[in-house]
Amino acid sequence: MKGSVMSLLVALALVAQDRLAGGQEHRSYDYTKYHTMDEISAWMNQMERENPDVVSSMIYGQTYENRNLTLLKIGFTRSTPKKAVWMDCGIHAREWISPAFCQHFVKEILGSYQTDPKVSMLFKNLDFYVTPVLNMDGYIYSWKDNTTRLWRKSRSPGTGNCTCIGTDLNRNFYANWGTVGISRNCCSAVYNGPTPLSEPEAKAVNDFLGAHQNQLLCYLTIHSYGQQILIPYGHPNISAPNYNDLMEVGLAAANAIKAVHGKSYKVGTPPNVLYALSGSSSDFARLIGIPYTFTVELRDEGHYSFLLPEDQIQPTCEEAYQGAMSIINYIHDKNFRGSASTVTATLWTTLVASWISSANVF
Amino acid sequence: MQSVIRTHLESVSSHSCYATELSFINSSTRRRSPPEWIMKTFCSVWLLLSLVELRPALPVSQETPLACRGPADPALQQPETPEEMDTTGDLEPTHYPARRAATVALHYLNTRHGSPYRVFGLQQVHKASAEDVAAGGRKYSLDFSVTTSPSGSAGPALRCSAEVLFPRTEQHTPPDVQLNCEALQQLNSTAEDEAFYQKYITPDSAVSAQYLPDSYGNMSEDMQPFWRLARVAASFIMLRESSENTEFNMAQVASITQQESSEKQLMLDYVVLLHDLPSQEIIQWKLLASWSPDSGVRVLQMEWQPRCPHATKPPN
Numbered sequence: 001m002k003g004s005v006m007s008l009l010v011a012l013a014l015v016a017q018d019r020l021a022g023g024q025e026h027r028s029y030d031y032t033k034y035h036t037m038d039e040i041s042a043w044m045n046q047m048e049r050e051n052p053d054v055v056s057s058m059i060y061g062q063t064y065e066n067r068n069l070t071l072l073k074i075g076f077t078r079s080t081p082k083k084a085v086w087m088d089c090g091i092h093a094r095e096w097i098s099p100a101f102c103q104h105f106v107k108e109i110l111g112s113y114q115t116d117p118k119v120s121m122l123f124k125n126l127d128f129y130v131t132p133v134l135n136m137d138g139y140i141y142s143w144k145d146n147t148t149r150l151w152r153k154s155r156s157p158g159t160g161n162c163t164c165i166g167t168d169l170n171r172n173f174y175a176n177w178g179t180v181g182i183s184r185n186c187c188s189a190v191y192n193g194p195t196p197l198s199e200p201e202a203k204a205v206n207d208f209l210g211a212h213q214n215q216l217l218c219y220l221t222i223h224s225y226g227q228q229i230l231i232p233y234g235h236p237n238i239s240a241p242n243y244n245d246l247m248e249v250g251l252a253a254a255n256a257i258k259a260v261h262g263k264s265y266k267v268g269t270p271p272n273v274l275y276a277l278s279g280s281s282s283d284f285a286r287l288i289g290i291p292y293t294f295t296v297e298l299r300d301e302g303h304y305s306f307l308l309p310e311d312q313i314q315p316t317c318e319e320a321y322q323g324a325m326s327i328i329n330y331i332h333d334k335n336f337r338g339s340a341s342t343v344t345a346t347l348w349t350t351l352v353a354s355w356i357s358s359a360n361v362f
Numbered sequence: 363m364q365s366v367i368r369t370h371l372e373s374v375s376s377h378s379c380y381a382t383e384l385s386f387i388n389s390s391t392r393r394r395s396p397p398e399w400i401m402k403t404f405c406s407v408w409l410l411l412s413l414v415e416l417r418p419a420l421p422v423s424q425e426t427p428l429a430c431r432g433p434a435d436p437a438l439q440q441p442e443t444p445e446e447m448d449t450t451g452d453l454e455p456t457h458y459p460a461r462r463a464a465t466v467a468l469h470y471l472n473t474r475h476g477s478p479y480r481v482f483g484l485q486q487v488h489k490a491s492a493e494d495v496a497a498g499g500r501k502y503s504l505d506f507s508v509t510t511s512p513s514g515s516a517g518p519a520l521r522c523s524a525e526v527l528f529p530r531t532e533q534h535t536p537p538d539v540q541l542n543c544e545a546l547q548q549l550n551s552t553a554e555d556e557a558f559y560q561k562y563i564t565p566d567s568a569v570s571a572q573y574l575p576d577s578y579g580n581m582s583e584d585m586q587p588f589w590r591l592a593r594v595a596a597s598f599i600m601l602r603e604s605s606e607n608t609e610f611n612m613a614q615v616a617s618i619t620q621q622e623s624s625e626k627q628l629m630l631d632y633v634v635l636l637h638d639l640p641s642q643e644i645i646q647w648k649l650l651a652s653w654s655p656d657s658g659v660r661v662l663q664m665e666w667q668p669r670c671p672h673a674t675k676p677p678n
Contacts, residue, residue: 034578149577150613150635150644164670168642181640187670189642226639264486266456273457275640302465302611303483303511305637309579 031104032314034096037140040132043103044072051110053077054123061204064156065137069204072106075127083335085218085328086209086290088131091169091281093138093151094306095224097298097316102132102222104317105324122328125336126217129208134201135169150306152189154201159194162186167193170221171277172202173284176235181270181277192279202281209285217331219285219293220324225305226274226297227265229253229323232286234270234277240286243269249292249330252350256326260319263299270295292331296320453490453502460490462609463502467524469601469610470539471508475546476594476659478587479554481511485519499529500606508543511590520544528606536602551655558587559655563623574615588618588630591659595651596634598661609639616646627652627660633667644669 029043048055054074061069075082089102109128113119133139137155141148153166164187171182171192178184182192197203209216231246233239240246250267257265266273270280274297285293299308299316308316330347453460464487471482489505504526507519522543529535562569574589575581581589592615600610614635621629629652636645650663 143577146573146577149573150637152642183641189644268456272454275458301484304575304579305611305613307575307577307579307614309575309581312579 029103029107031100031107031317033310034100034313035103036143037133037136040099040103041070044070044132047072047106047110054113055110058129060208061200063135063137063201064154064199067136069131069134069136069201071129071131071208073127073129074106074109075123081215082127083125083217084127084129084212084215085220085331086129086212086216086285087220087222087324088134088205088281089222090131090133090139091135091221092223093135093142093153094149095298096142096306097224097308097313098222099133099139100313101298101317101320102130104313105321106130106132108321118329121336122332125332126328127215129212131205134205136201138166153191154199156199158186159198164191167191167199169199169202170223170281171279172197172199173206173279173281175280175283175287176233176238176278179278180235181275182279190277196279205281206284209288209290213288213290216285216290217292217335218328219282219290220327221282221295222298222320223295224298224308225300225302227263227299227301228273228295228297229265229267230270230274230282230295230297231267232269232293233283234280235283236271236276239269242291246292246294248347248351249327250294251354252330252347253294253323253326255350255354257319257323260322261315263319265296265323292327294327296323450493451491453492455487455490458609459492459606460487460502460504462604462606463490463492463526463528464504464506464524465609466526466537466601466604467504467506467522467539467541468508469597469604470524470541471522471543472594472597473601473659474541475549476590476597477551477555477655478558478591478653479512479552480549481590481593482508482520483511485509495527497529498531499527502526502528512586520546534603534605537604539601554587555655559628559653562620562628563626563654565623567620567623569620570618571615572617574618589615591628591630591651591653592618592632592634594659595630595632595649595661596636596647598659599634599647599649599664600636603636607640611637611639613637613644621650624652627654627657 029046035043044057048057054076056073056077057070058073059068059070063069075084087102087105089098092098109119109122113123135154138151138153141155142151143149151166153168155166158164167186168182168188168190171177171190174196177196178192181190183190185191186194193199193202197206209219229250231240231243231250247267254265254267257263270277280295282293282295298320299312304312461484464484468482468484476482485507487504487506490502492500492502495501502525504524505521506524507521509519510517520543522541524539524541527538529537561567569588571585571588574585574592593612596612600612604610612634616633616635617631619631621631623629629650631648631650633646633648636647637643638645646667646669648663648665648667649661651659651661653659
């Protein structure tokens with residue numbers, strides 16, 4: 001008995017030593033829990049350290065409280081510029097499932113690019129720019145105590161006569177700014193700021209997207225709650241020139257989501273499925289010419305709303321991952337396979353399948 | 363400047379004008395033939411007009427936010443009544459006007475039949491239509507399915523039909539709901555409701571808790587029926603406060619304090635945080651609810667607790 005215990009201990013020590021010696025301390029990160037900003041920042045460093053060939057970080061601005069806005073750039077390095085996909089999470093502080101999804105997404109693609117030829121192809125042809133928490137100040141504030149959990153906006157002070165804090169970052173972009181779905185009262189949760197891009201967080205995204213607009217094929221921004229895939233525009237009187245295409249891609253993504261755990265995500269423009277709005281980051285992205293821009297509202301539909309239980313993090317992330325990959329793969333294949341018929345065939349198959357399955361409901 | 367014009371052109375999205383203007387921007391040296399010149403003038407005028415339009419003509423919302431201001435006042439709320447809200451006839455079931463009306467029907471259903479082990483949730487709207495009514499209001503006709511918590515999507519879905527009337531009055535008037543769900547009459551108090559009642563009706567029971575669920579969405583199993591009772595009680599408030607411009611959910615129970623039971627009713631003091639989707643505001647209400655398996659949930663007192671976002675600047 002003593003002998004077997006001893007040999008077990010020796011074996012474990014060897015394994016531990018082996019791991020430490022290899023420099024790969026797999027302090028396993030729990031993707032099924034919500035994490036503080038410090039934990040997320042440390043995790044970002046870890047992702048970069050552990051995957052130096054495919055991950056680098058970029059600081060592209062500062063928050064109001066002077067924190068560095070950092071993204072992870074993921075993909076095979078190449079000397080010439082690559083086409084790219086942008087994803088941001090956590091524009092709204094209380095939507096904790098959103099940063100959880102960005103972390104899950106990064107984990108998944110890093111964990112599969114060496115074994116999955118499809119993901120490897122994505123890494124070859126595309127760069128992913130992922131910002132796990134855009135509204136860092138707001139997110140940190142929402143962790144402060146029980147009374148701050150439901151904060152939404154940035155943490156910049158009011159200007160002029162205003163005594164309230166914060167601007168809704170997703171109303172602050174120069175995209176039909178100040179026209180609908182906003183409040184000019186600075187205490188409101190949808191206060192769009194004194195001027196467009198008054199918020200340094202929005203300005204940083206604006207500048208990055210502008211500088212990379214020729215490379216960016218896709219803009220994804222992740223929110224909660226509502227279970228929706230929203231396409232431009234938030235203003236009711238304006239439609240995107242590629243509305244039909246965006247709807248098709250969105251519907252295909254919703255089908256991919258439903259296949260995982262049966263959850264229904266509705267697809268459409270905000271004025272139809274949610275409410276009219278202006279100044280959103282995705283409207284801005286579409287306006288400067290990024291062809292595929294989507295706002296994804298994750299679980300749930302109002303039962304727990306922003307306080308999504310931790311045991312739903314994994315299933316929510318799994319389904320959203322399939323939705324995101326459906327969009328990304330479509331865009332990749334459209335731009336790189338060169339075979340339009342493959343792309344069209346895939347879309348039609350998915351759509352026919354969805355019509356058949358929806359017909360069964362009635 | 364060029365890129366601003368280009369993005370604006372794309373945003374107003376008239377392809378022929380866009381193409382003409384784009385060609386104008388791109389090739390200023392090309393000699394233009396008369397028809398193209400006319401088109402260019404027309405498009406320039408149109409572009410200027412659209413620039414004027416795009417400048418906000420109306421203040422969209424100046425009033426104090428909902429959390430501060432309190433009970434819904436549709437006269438002051440969302441600035442634009444979307445076209446769909448004015449259409450008579452069939453509504454798209456996945457669009458928000460049908461969903462908001464269905465949400466109101468759900469609030470009503472919960473007030474009538476909700477319990478610690480039964481909270482109704484909207485599964486899907488199948489069909490919806492709306493029409494204006496003579497007295498000045500809008501009536502929605504709905505065909506939808508509901509699920510119950512705790513079983514959720516694992517349990518059976520009930521098919522319901524409802525008529526929801528939103529009066530359009532100066533002062534806010536609560537919507538009126540007529541509702542019919544299959545098998546509703548057969549829904550009796552469950553064994554779990556009974557057991558819960560017996561456990562907490564005892565004279566020395568004094569349950570109290572704060573923040574359900576917690577920030578991580580977690581809640582002990584013991585507290586879940588109390589959360590569901592809060593959800594049902596909150597439905598009375600959400601029903602009363604609803605309009606076509608609101609969409610309420612209960613975000614969190616800030617506190618629960620059990621009071622001394624009265625006339626065989628569990629008595630619970632709650633502070634609930636409601637979330638309104640269109641305004642994104644969190645609105646705090648204090649309420650006193652009673653419940654027993656026989657009587658159902660009743661709200662005896664309700665009080666809006668204004669929570670104006672913290673003023674930060676010290677007085678000058």
